[in-house]
Amino acid sequence: MSDGAPTGLPSPPGPAAPLEGGCLCGAVRFEITAPLLSAGYCHCSHCQRRTGTGSSCNGRVAQEAFRVLQGHERLQAYRPPTGVPKLFCRDCGSALFSGDPFSDAEVAVRLGALDRDPAIRPQYRQFLDSAASWEPVPQDGLERYPGSRNAGRAAPKG
Secondary structure, three states, X not given: OOOOOOOOOOXXXXXXXXXXXXXXXXXXXXXXXXXXXXXXXXXXXXXXXXXXXXXXXXXXXXXXXXXXXXXXXXEEEEOOOOOOOEEEEOOOOOEXXXXXXXXXXXXXXXXXXXXXXXOOOOOEEEOHHHOOOOOOOOOOOOXXXXXXXXXXXXXXXX
16 A cells, blocks of 8 residues: 555645645644645654644645645744754644645645544655664665655655
8 A cells, every 4th residue: 555545545635625724722724625645653753843743744735736724824933953944733732734735846744633534544754763672663665765755855843
């Protein structure tokens, strides 16, 4: 199931049936109006610190298919010294997306912030050289990368 399109998945999001998501308190809401381009786990130290877990599961969507519906003013960005901005709800702290969702070509959306099945499954694990020692990485058949899966191409950490 590493192609991102296993059988039995619901229909992917589109203009007629957008995929919505939001933060825990409901202040920030967003929608996705096209199928996600990819999905995967990031094991980088930024994602570990940001989530308090061993990895973060993210889906990438083209920026033109992403829109904040409400709560733009509730979004806060943390800009680490390296990597890309991490956006979260300033009211409840929910981690929502990475990068600049208003100007970057792609938006990395936290799959846990979505309201329903995104019609894609994780395809890879990246930054395995940074994986937490206390959480074994499963042998799940996903593509594996010691660093960024986009090494050689400008792509942000999750």
